[in-house]
Amino acid sequence: MTAVVEAEVRLLGAADVRRLAAELDLRPTKQRGQNFVIDANTVRRIVRESGVGPDDVVVEVGPGLGSLTLALLEVAARVVAIEVDDLLAPRLAQTVAELAPSRADALEVVHADALRVPGVPGPPPTALVANLPYNVSVPVLLHLLSVLPSLERGLVMVQAEVADRLAAPPGSRTYGVPSVKAAWYADVRRAGAVGRNVFWPAPNVDSGLVAWARREPPATTATREQVFAVVDAAFAQRRKQLRSALSGLAGSGAAAETALRAAGVDPTARGEVLDVTAFARIAESLPRETFA
Incomplete structure (x- = not known):
């Protein structure tokens, strides 16, 4: 799919966001992690850092009032926006029709919970770019990486602490379950910080950008579910030795010590020093009935 996308798109500013919220009688909720970006420079920066272009089909999660959606439609061939909110989902297409009429046909809104979608309609998506709802950012990211294998790369905005965890290398203080599970799918890196003043309402936490590029998971006879079960157990009590x-x-x-030695892992080591490949070797070394 190739498209030349240099369409006229008017991005949302702070006044637009507040006007739309008032029209919808919208009160942002912490339950759904609703903090809307009100700064056009920020959404353009996110799109630029993501590297998406006119050949890309982009998945966006939690588009809200459409700030990032409009910026994506400036450059991408197609945007599939997944929105769970009953107020926001039906309004998004109208907003795009008003502010980017020449790109309205390039948007598809999926009114659903991103944690439960089995896939997305239309051509296979190539990128994920989103201001993820902070309360479910890691589960949503891992779920979409699992069910959308065509995704090649992405850039997501999450809570700064979560960004640190996702991009952490083995042995670092913030390395843990999100780090290992994300590394199963992709090479992950920190891609910058975002100030609180670009949101409405302003969150009480800092935000960070995380970029990732898909790669093959470790070569292993264990399944992803088996490897992830080992990861969960290893970090359930962080300071415990692996045995x-x-x-x-x-x-x-x-039995744990036997499996660890077979995998070439020191039984007295702790989970935070192992990379995803080592966790895969441990899962391979455990008897299959372990996971029944």
Whole structure:
């Protein structure tokens, strides 16, 4: 799919966002992590940093009032916006028709929970660019990486602390379950910070950008679910040595130690020093009935 996208699009400013919210009688909720971007420079920066272009089909999650959606439609071939909110989902297409009429046909709104979508309609998407709802950002990202294998790359805005965790390398203080599971799918890196004053309402946490590029998962006979079960067990009690942390999953400390040695992993090590490939080796070394 190739498109030349240099359409006239008017982006939302602070006054536009407040006007739309008033029209909808919208009161942003913490429950859905609703903080709307009101700065055109910020959304253009996100689109620029994402690297999407006229060949891309972009998935956006939580488009809200359409700030980032409009900026994406300036450059991408197609945008599939997944919105769970009953007020916001039906209004988005109208906003795009008003502010980017020549690009209205390039938008598809999916009124659904991004945590439960089995896929998206239309051509296979190539990129994920989103201001993810902060309360479910990691589960949404991992779910979409799982169900949309055509995604090649992406840039997401999340809480700064979560951004640090997603991009953390083994051995670092912030390395944990999100770091390992994201690394199963992609190379992940921090791509910058975003100030609180570009949002309405302003959040009480800092925000960060995370970029990722798809790569093949580790070569292993274990399934992703089995590897992730080992990861969850290893970090359930962070300071425990692996032979203790995995004893419940393996059935005993002795069984865990046997599997760890077979995988070439020191049984006295802790989960935060292992990369995703090592977790895959451990999952391979555990008996299949471990995961029944």
